[in-house]
Amino acid sequence: MDKARIDELIAAAFEVRENAYAPYSEFTVGAALLGMDGRIYAGCNVENGSYGLTSCAERNAVFAAVAEGCRNFAAIALAGGRDFIVPCGACRQILSEFNVNRVILTKRDGSYKVVALKDLLPYPFSL
Numbered sequence: 011m012d013k014a015r016i017d018e019l020i021a022a023a024f025e026v027r028e029n030a031y032a033p034y035s036e037f038t039v040g041a042a043l044l045g046m047d048g049r050i051y052a053g054c055n056v057e058n059g060s061y062g063l064t065s066c067a068e069r070n071a072v073f074a075a076v077a078e079g080c081r082n083f084a085a086i087a088l089a090g091g092r093d094f095i096v097p098c099g100a101c102r103q104i105l106s107e108f109n110v111n112r113v114i115l116t117k118r119d120g121s122y123k124v125v126a127l128k129d130l131l132p133y134p135f136s137l
């Protein structure tokens with residue numbers, strides 16, 4: 011993946027993060043998935059007063075992409091807090107279902123690192 015595409019994906023993650031609905035934790039997250047079709051699918055976290063119903067940015071991005079007919083992905087970029095944000099365990103499993111192998115973690119200062127999903131989730135559940 012070239013640097014321009016990575017930068018574009020990161021910018022999309024920061025942009026969708028602006029729409030996050032997080033009145034309870036005040037921790038806003040944005041996720042941008044790059045489909046093999048070349049499109050970017052975005053998701054943000056959406057919280058609920060019944061806390062357990064909260065839905066993370068990563069899975070919302072995956073679900074948006076699948077609803078649009080895309081199931082193959084090159085990478086996902088995440089934008090969150092001051093330090094590098096990593097996907098929660100449940101979202102790692104959801105990313106694993108669709109083989110989203112490249113995960114781009116960003117910091118507020120714009121720096122990023124690329125990690126492999128297999129390093130984040132070495133033993134995914136699989137039927």
Ligand code: THU
Nearest residue numbers: 035037039055066067096097098
């Ligand atoms: N959150 C995400 O959106 N993605 C993650 O990988 C970790 C957590 C959200 C859920 C909740 O709205 C807030 O961050 C604090 O946990």
